[in-house]
Amino acid sequence: MEIFLIIFATIFGLLVGSFLNALIYRLPRNINIAVPRSSCTSCNKVISWYENIPVLSYIFLRGKCSGCDSKISWEYPFVEIISALAAFLIAPSSLSAPALLNFFFFFSVYSCFLVHFIVDLKHQILPDSINLYLAALFLLVSWFSHPWTFWLIGGALGLGFPLLVSWVFYLLRGEVGLGGGDIKLYGALGFYLGPIGIMQNIFLSCFLGALVGIVLIATKVIKKENPIPFGPFIIVVGAFQVFGESWFKHLMSYIP
Structure with a gap:
């Protein structure tokens, strides 16, 4: 059970990392975090779901937009990877309510800290x-x-x-x-x-x-x-x- 929870938490961290990338880009620009769909910042091509898979899409696309070949910042996979690592480090040891709440609390704090850190450095x-x-x-x-x-x-x-x-x-x-x-x-x-x-x-x-x-x-x-x-x-x-x-x-x- 513990191995399963660690794997699940790590995958969850990858997915949340992708969302944090959206927050890092949109919040300082006052863009709605829900709409519109993510698009290339150079050619405005809407990013398909299969081009938005954490880390894997960056590797398959070779770090370039499929529409205009402009480079995709290494920041995106980096945020996803360290989010997966953070989730791994604080993965719950059981499905008990205290363990899950503890995981939610610490991972939420990590996510806020990371967004703040990068946004403040850049903006x-x-x-x-x-x-x-x-x-x-x-x-x-x-x-x-x-x-x-x-x-x-x-x-x-x-x-x-x-x-x-x-x-x-x-x-x-x-x-x-x-x-x-x-x-x-x-x-x-x-x-x-x-x-x-x-x-x-x-x-x-x-x-x-x-x-x-x-x-x-x-x-x-x-x-x-x-x-x-x-x-x-x-x-x-x-x-x-x-x-x-x-x-x-x-x-x-x-x-x-």
Whole structure:
């Protein structure tokens, strides 16, 4: 049964990865996620169902559109493969309600983190719809697993502290130091991480962002005046906080 669930979860991850590709492309462009059907971004050829099979279609098409031969980004199969890997790592061990709910929760969080990470890198925005979904998911889980003071103070700190810092920065420099999407993401994480966890995330993500920024500027990869998307740093730290213990235990279960 466990092998079957692992295989099913991995295939499910591949399919969801294909959907995440659609979100990554459509959300920052304000395109409806349901319609119209997917099409080539170069020639607008509608993609047939057999051209939309995760990973396999990319291989059979040799990474090119069947209509105009324009290259298909490697990002598409990459997202599908790492989504399958994530689903494999958190596959449920049984068909019990707790195991299935646990899988749904962690895979949902992974999916939101991945969409946020790539969209912010490419477009420097964190879609409100993803932040709202994360906030609702985290609040629901914390509601049943922690006292109300845990998630309420955590959410308030997640929203309030970065907002205060950003406001002070604006008063001193006349510039927006932290985007609204970043602040909302902190707030959503605060519901799940609680007051101590969210403050750890705020300081560690700021430290990581500053460190990476210094390295990129020193190596002349970017110029000092170029903005650096901050969401990925929040997500990297948040991923360790949310998934670290669960994934480590899962990996250890495969070691004799």
